[in-house]
Amino acid sequence: MALWGGRFSQESSALFKLFNDSLPVDYRLIEQDIVGSIAWASAITQVGVLTTEECSQLQTALNELLEETADKPELIIASGAEDIHSFVEQSLIAKVGDLGKKLHTGRSRNDQVATDLKLWCKKEGLALLELLSKLRTALIELAEREIDAVMPGYTHLQRAQPVLFGHWCLAYVEMFERDISRLQDALKRADTCPLGTGALAGTAYPMDRVKLAQSLGFASPTLNSLDTVSDRDHVVEICSDASISMMHLSRMAEDLIFFNSGEAGFIELDDEVTSGSSLMPQKKNPDALELIRGKTGRVYGSLIGILTTMKALPLAYNKDMQEDKEGLFDVMDSWAICLEMAALVLNGLQVNRERTLSAAQQGYANSTELADYLVAKGMPFREAHHVVGEAVVVAIAKQTPLENLPLEELQSFSAIIEADVYDCLTIESCLAKREALGGTSLPQVKAALAGKQAS
Numbered sequence: 317m318a319l320w321g322g323r324f325s326q327e328s329s330a331l332f333k334l335f336n337d338s339l340p341v342d343y344r345l346i347e348q349d350i351v352g353s354i355a356w357a358s359a360i361t362q363v364g365v366l367t368t369e370e371c372s373q374l375q376t377a378l379n380e381l382l383e384e385t386a387d388k389p390e391l392i393i394a395s396g397a398e399d400i401h402s403f404v405e406q407s408l409i410a411k412v413g414d415l416g417k418k419l420h421t422g423r424s425r426n427d428q429v430a431t432d433l434k435l436w437c438k439k440e441g442l443a444l445l446e447l448l449s450k451l452r453t454a455l456i457e458l459a460e461r462e463i464d465a466v467m468p469g470y471t472h473l474q475r476a477q478p479v480l481f482g483h484w485c486l487a488y489v490e491m492f493e494r495d496i497s498r499l500q501d502a503l504k505r506a507d508t509c510p511l512g513t514g515a516l517a518g519t520a521y522p523m524d525r526v527k528l529a530q531s532l533g534f535a536s537p538t539l540n541s542l543d544t545v546s547d548r549d550h551v552v553e554i555c556s557d558a559s560i561s562m563m564h565l566s567r568m569a570e571d572l573i574f575f576n577s578g579e580a581g582f583i584e585l586d587d588e589v590t591s592g593s594s595l596m597p598q599k600k601n602p603d604a605l606e607l608i609r610g611k612t613g614r615v616y617g618s619l620i621g622i623l624t625t626m627k628a629l630p631l632a633y634n635k636d637m638q639e640d641k642e643g644l645f646d647v648m649d650s651w652a653i654c655l656e657m658a659a660l661v662l663n664g665l666q667v668n669r670e671r672t673l674s675a676a677q678q679g680y681a682n683s684t685e686l687a688d689y690l691v692a693k694g695m696p697f698r699e700a701h702h703v704v705g706e707a708v709v710v711a712i713a714k715q716t717p718l719e720n721l722p723l724e725e726l727q728s729f730s731a732i733i734e735a736d737v738y739d740c741l742t743i744e745s746c747l748a749k750r751e752a753l754g755g756t757s758l759p760q761v762k763a764a765l766a767g768k769q770a771s
């Protein structure tokens with residue numbers, strides 16, 4: 317039975333019910349709805365709506381319901397209730413009779429659903445923080461294992477300058493640390509309790525909302541009833557934080573897909589996270605990484621979805637807002653599984669050091685070093701850049717790296733070049749020079765890694 321039959325003389329059409337019901341989605345709020353209801357029972361007891369005896373009877377029944385429905389979504393959905401709030405109320409009435417009808421005094425589904433969803437965001441947000449932190453650890457461990465493997469760093473997907481594999485890992489650690497801080501920040505703002513703001517104007521019962529908020533583990537109550545029941549900023553913020561994090565995951569996946577390609581051959585992915593082709597027996601496809609990249613699209617879609625749903629909604633609650641949950645749930649599910657999968661991929665990843673080193677040695681990745689050498693000998697950088705460009709053209713024509721050009725040939729580009737030039741053209745020298753903070757020299761990367769291990 318619907319919660320609102322009195323005013324109506326006709327049943328809803330089957331199509332309307334199918335269209336309007338949110339239970340197939342919001343059954344996931346069962347725990348939060350019950351926990352919120354338990355707190356609400358106490359709050360209305362304090363203002364004299366229920367006796368202590370009635371309150372404890374209701375709370376016992378609610379706790380029973382929590383146990384009975386734990387991990388049983390089919391049971392909840394099969395009830396055919398309109399939404400999770402209706403389900404809890406009708407189950408309560410089935411247990412305790414008319415007393416169950418008193419629980420909704422002073423409360424609206426508007427402040428109730430806002431509370432449920434914030435409680436859910438807080439709980440799931442913590443789980444996501446945990447997964448982000450596990451992925452961060454996986455990257456740190458990979459950095460430890462492969463810290464000094466030399467590989468080409470790219471700009472425009474062209475080999476640019478050599479970098480250490482550990483440096484690549486720590487680049488993503490920076491990104492996931494920002495994701496952690498963004499989510500923590502969003503959760504701080506979500507930590508205000510809507511319960512006790514009623515449908516839109518505030519509850520008519522003079523309860524202590526500070527105490528109510530505390531009893532539900534919120535830092536404080538919300539401060540404006542109109543804003544409270546129409547606010548879904550937390551959903552937007554979490555979807556936004558997830559989108560940024562998925563962008564990072566997708567970029568990492570893309571790097572690794574490229575590293576894993578036959579052309580690069582820089583890494584070997586574990587059999588556990590790859591699949592074969594039904595036709596081509598030789599193939600080992602990076603499906604896990606491609607799916608991470610692919611799922612990024614649906615997360616962005618949900619962010620745009622909720623932003624668009626909320627746009628131009630008048631204050632206060634509108635049914636449009638029921639559309640907030642499906643996207644959010646999908647965002648959290650997708651983000652969580654991608655974080656877990658990414659960690660699994662990294663745990664089994666092997667670097668093919670010979671391939672990465674030989675690629676770093678090709679592609680004229682030491683051209684900047686030659687320019688810096690000329691600068692050290694007194695030539696202005698712009699001129700040195702030009703001279704090296706000419707040398708590279710000749711080396712490309714001869715299909716040889718710069719360091720294989722004989723001294724006389726190098727001197728034909730600039731007379732200030734001497735035999736010591738070859739020292740600065742080695743990979744070791746290229747890397748060792750990047751010793752300023754944040755650079756890819758081994759001591760810098762080791763120091764960065766030590767900083768991450770300590771925090």
Ligand code: ARG
Binds near residue numbers: 338342426633639
């Ligand atoms: N199922 C609804 C939702 O998720 C609950 C709130 C209903 N409020 C109302 N005024 N009809 O938004």
